[in-house]
Amino acid sequence: MTATAQPLLQVRDLKVHFKLRRGVGTPGGVVKAVDGISFDVAAGRTVALVGESGCGKSTTAYAVIGLEQPTDGKVLFDGRDITHLRGSERASLARDIQIVFQDPSAALNPKMSIADSIAEPLAIAGWTRNDRRKRIAELLDRVGLPTAFAERLPSALSGGQRQRVVIARALALSPRLLILDEPVSALDVSIRSQVLNLLLELQRDLDLAYLFISHDLSVVRHLADEAMVLYLGTVMERGPIDLMFEAPQHPYTKALLSAIPLPDPVLQRKREKIILTGDLPSPLSPPPGCPFVSRCPIRVEICPTARPELRLTVSGTEAACFLTR
Template sequence: MSPKTAPILEVSDLVVEFAAKGRGRKPFRALDGVSLHVSPGETLGIVGESGSGKTTIGRAVLGLNPVASGSIVFDGKDIAGASPRERRALAADLQVVFQDPYSSLNPALTIEDILSEPLEAAGVERRTARARVAELLEQVHLPADSGQRLPREFSGGQRQRIAIARALTRSPKLIICDEPTSALDLTTQALVLDLLIEIQQRTDVAYLFISHQLGVVRRISHRVAVIHRGEIVESGPATQVTDRPQHPYTQKLLLSAPVADPAEQAKRREARRALAAATFGGEQD
């Protein structure tokens, strides 16, 4: 499905700062003037190394990190300073899938209880909520009896499918995907990515997809934004950014991606070292 033009999310000149330890020290600026947008039915991939600020963007959109300045407009409304009550009201349209699904699944509840809880809290009748859960489990390709089982009875990939199902319970307009495949093996990664693409094609949901893996971002994203030390250094169509990167940092990320051919991997390693010496003062992985 082709992305539409009107943004569901528009972030402008976003600055996020954290208090530094020690008296008189300046706050640490995690994000410095970040601007981006996501349209309905579109996936924007945010890629960068650990500590680059990519997860901070997602957490700021979710209201989990403080915003020093700038705006976060979601569905036409600036939510940068939204109150807890306003945030709860946003839950139907703005959801998240985290890296570790097990930590966010109550181990004492069955999957049916976990998935029906947000629906019943929103006033949905119990029987209707259970029918919706059965529908969601089918959509994420889990067995029909999954609702009666506990989280510990599932593999990592299956738990991530459950987390995706939970994010979909109230038909959101945007899902923040924060490293949703990084803890999975390559085969399971591919299955989860295919599932997310399938769901997007069917529902028109938008994704802000955060990852340190350029290959993963390339597979699922329409557009890609590369973040380095709190700033977007390159952005554009996914194929352009991942196949013909212009910024040295993006080039470094591309050269850092593993390949199956040992000879090619050795060439990439040498090219990465030469690039680091030339543009990052010898900075290495």
């Protein structure tokens, strides 16, 4: 996979804030779900957004595809500003950007056949019945499913097979960017590697760009070229995936990596797991300084009052921490 000169997707200082109305038991205020995130995704490359639940991963992805409206910042696709597209302009973008959600059962209409589910975007785009039939056969073959599955209902397929159908539907209009929102977390462990290998094969063959959302760093390492670790809607650390695993610099990244089980039981027993103490701050009232300060095991005097900026570290990653080298 090779990166192009101009990134396919460019996100600049993206912010998504939600205003809460004051009510009984609700103080009101603003939830800063995403608070100033920037990154690029090139054709044929995968950028992963990583972090605990509520860190802003999915909200970032939804803002890219238009399911959430950004409060500020810009989203550019192939050099075109798509930040605030609406109506037919937003609909036309579906040819280039598609999303694969976590639960394939929820993504498929249980009363529609596999063929009808895959054909839906093709019909909306004006494809003829005969062309749709040919394309469905091509897509099922592409994701490793027999064409005989076309007439089956989703309930007749396994979870992994249903996710392959969802991927086939996402590929129907030949998009250039796929947003993958926890695409294997609802699958059995034995099936996950098969679907991940399929995604790698599709990326190689079709030069697809992936924006991959996951809380599972072991999955991220298998698929991503670059990772961004998010916390309270901001980036704690980012960089090439190998450097993030071999020489992480931010204490939050180190804590996440220490939680990944090792296949070698001897090494696993010797390994020191970093236990984060303290409370996760409310997104309604984030700390004025470092967002991670309440749980950080190495915080110093400046951390509660000053917010660190992302800066290049000796390992080659960028980290938002005053104590990184």
